[in-house]
Amino acid sequence: MKHLFSYNLYSLICLLFLSACQKEEQEAIYNRTLLVYLARDNNLSGTSEEKKLAILEGWNGVGGQVVIYEDKQGEPPCLMEIQREKGENKLTVVQTYEEESSANTDVFKRVLRDMKELYPADSYGLIFFSHASGWLPGHTLVSPRSVGQDQTEVMELMEFAAAIPDQMFDFILFEACFMAGIEVAWELRDKTRLILASAAEIVSPGFKEIYATSMDLLFRKEPDVTGFAQKAFEYVDSRAGSFRSGTISVISTSGLGPLVNWLKTNISPEEPRESVAGFQPFERYYGLFFDFEEYFTERVGEEQKERLHQLIDECILYKAATPDFMATYQGFRINTHCGLTTYIPQTRYPFLNDEYKKLGWYKTLYGH
Numbered sequence: 193m194k195h196l197f198s199y200n201l202y203s204l205i206c207l208l209f210l211s212a213c214q215k216e217e218q219e220a221i222y223n224r225t226l227l228v229y230l231a232r233d234n235n236l237s238g239t240s241e242e243k244k245l246a247i248l249e250g251w252n253g254v255g256g257q258v259v260i261y262e263d264k265q266g267e268p269p270c271l272m273e274i275q276r277e278k279g280e281n282k283l284t285v286v287q288t289y290e291e292e293s294s295a296n297t298d299v300f301k302r303v304l305r306d307m308k309e310l311y312p313a314d315s316y317g318l319i320f321f322s323h324a325s326g327w328l329p330g331h332t333l334v335s336p337r338s339v340g341q342d343q344t345e346v347m348e349l350m351e352f353a354a355a356i357p358d359q360m361f362d363f364i365l366f367e368a369c370f371m372a373g374i375e376v377a378w379e380l381r382d383k384t385r386l387i388l389a390s391a392a393e394i395v396s397p398g399f400k401e402i403y404a405t406s407m408d409l410l411f412r413k414e415p416d417v418t419g420f421a422q423k424a425f426e427y428v429d430s431r432a433g434s435f436r437s438g439t440i441s442v443i444s445t446s447g448l449g450p451l452v453n454w455l456k457t458n459i460s461p462e463e464p465r466e467s468v469a470g471f472q473p474f475e476r477y478y479g480l481f482f483d484f485e486e487y488f489t490e491r492v493g494e495e496q497k498e499r500l501h502q503l504i505d506e507c508i509l510y511k512a513a514t515p516d517f518m519a520t521y522q523g524f525r526i527n528t529h530c531g532l533t534t535y536i537p538q539t540r541y542p543f544l545n546d547e548y549k550k551l552g553w554y555k556t557l558y559g560h
Contacts, residue, residue, distance in 0.1 A: 224256035224362070224411055225313040229303065231263060231294035231322035231340040243321060243367070246403035248274060248281050255411030257311050261303045263294035263342065271306060286310065295322070295342035297351045304356065315362045317410055318384075321398075324368030326481065327375035327535065329547050339368070350552070353379040362386065363410070363417050369393040370475065372441045373533045374484050377507075378452070378553040381445040386417045386509070391439040391474040391481065391533045392517050401427050418442050418510040425512040434520050439474065439513040441531035447507035452556055454503055459491050461558045464537040464545050471536065472528045476518065479538070485530035504530055 228247060244260060251258050253276035260283070263269035271287040287306060292299050307316070323341040330338040330346035338346040347355075361384040371389035380387060406423045409416040421442050428438035472483035485504050489497050511531035517523045537545045548554055 223313060223413075224315045224317060224415070225307060225311040226256060226258050226317045226319065226410060227303070227307050228258065228260045228319045229294070229300075229321065229340075230260060231320075231342060242397065243400050243403060244283075246400045247407065248283060250404045250407035251276075251281060252408050253281070254408065255413075256313060258407075259307055259311055261294070261307075263292070269294065269299075271303070271310075273311070293342040293345045295340040295345045295347050297347055297355050300340075300347065300352070301355045304360070315415075316360055317363045317365070317415060318361050319365045319367060321367040324366065324371055326370040326373045326533075327379075327548075327551060327553075328370075328480065328544070332544070339371075349376060349379055350550075353383060356380075356383040358382045360384070363388065363415050365399075365410075365417070365420070366390070367394060367398050370481055370533070372439070372443070372531065373481060373535070374448075375535065375548075375551050375553045377443050377445060377532065378448055378556065379551070381448050385445060386415070387441075387443040387445065388417050388421050389441055389443065391441065391483075391513075391529065391531070392437075393475075395428070395435060395437050395518070399424055421510045421512070429512075429514055434518050434523070436514050437517045437519075437523065439517070439526070439529055440511070441508060442510040443531065444507055444509050447503070451503045451507055452553075454499065455488065455557060456559070458493075458496055459488070459557075462491070462537075464539045464541075466539050468536050468538060472526070473524050474517075474533050476522045476524065480535060480544075481533040482536050483528050483530055484532035484534040486528055487534055487536055504532065508532065 230244065244262065247258060247260070251274055258274040260272045260274070261269070262272065269289045269292055270285050272283045272285050274281050275284050294300070320340070324339050325332060327349045328338060330348055338348050339352040340347045359382065363386040364380065364384045365388040369390060370393065372391040376389065377387055402420060402424045406420055409419045421440050425438060425440050429436060468479055468482065472486050473479060474481040474483070485501065489500060492500055508531035511529060513526045513529035516525055535544070535548055537548060
């Protein structure tokens with residue numbers, strides 16, 4: 193009897209020990225790791241500090257972990273995590289790097305790798321904050337912007353996409369201008385399920401107010417990216433004057449395949465246009481981003497327009513736009529907004545026309 197009691201006690205201790213080990217292991221694996229990539233070694237350095245503090249304020253410590261990579265002017269880049277202690281959040285630096293460019297592809301790859309190694313999770317999300325100009329080659333606009341800018345260095349769209357392992361992210365939120373293009377979405381179709389982006393520029397303070405109140409939406413078992421987008425638009429739509437200017441979309445990349453396959457059988461390549469007058473623009477100066485549905489609707493037959501509309505709707509989970517965009521600053525009226533933009537080849541931009549043909553979107557659509 194004494195031996196039986198000793199055996200049962202030993203078994204109970206082992207079970208408790210194993211249970212404690214399993215609990216520690218479960219607690220070490222967060223449900224979702226959200227990487228916030230602040231490429232702010234540029235003229236956004238001041239405003240992004242407010243965003244970091246808003247994220248610190250808004251995270252409630254439930255459902256995962258927030259990791260922030262920050263490269264700002266005058267300080268070495270670093271990787272930080274938000275730790276929650278006694279109901280309060282604090283930022284802790286976990287890794288400091290030598291001076292580097294946050295717009296360098298190898299740096300971006302390393303940050304993604306460090307995130308996965310240090311904060312393994314069941315799923316991952318990305319918030320990317322910097323200057324951007326969609327698919328355009330770097331240095332196309334007045335400022336040297338593409339997908340991220342560090343001083344004069346930029347990442348091109350295809351470099352950005354190639355740095356991300358396939359199926360890595362459940363969502364990517366771009367707090368960056370002009371990233372709701374079909375060209376961007378197509379390049380990232382194997383990298384993420386959902387993309388939150390803007391067809392036009394993002395007017396300061398961007399998503400700052402939403403970070404402070406709605407970070408929990410991104411940590412639900414099924415991330416509520418649409419709910420986050422709605423909150424962001426409601427804030428923009430409540431502002432006054434030219435600050436009431438904004439577009440936002442949530443794009444489901446799973447719908448892009450059927451859309452491009454249908455288009456391939458219903459349109460042919462066309463020569464660059466002399467004029468793009470009459471198409472809905474989403475950029476104020478050069479005429480580079482236009483409403484996707486409006487452009488392609490013109491290129492299909494009357495009986496095909498409804499099917500095109502349906503296929504686009506299957507890609508767009510949410511879309512919203514204010515009536516005007518920066519009307520008193522060389523802006524424009526928003527008469528239509530399908531949630532996606534596209535470039536229209538034009539005779540005045542021979543360099544861009546040639547660069548456009550290198551994109552995965554163009555090659556897939558036209559078989560080149």
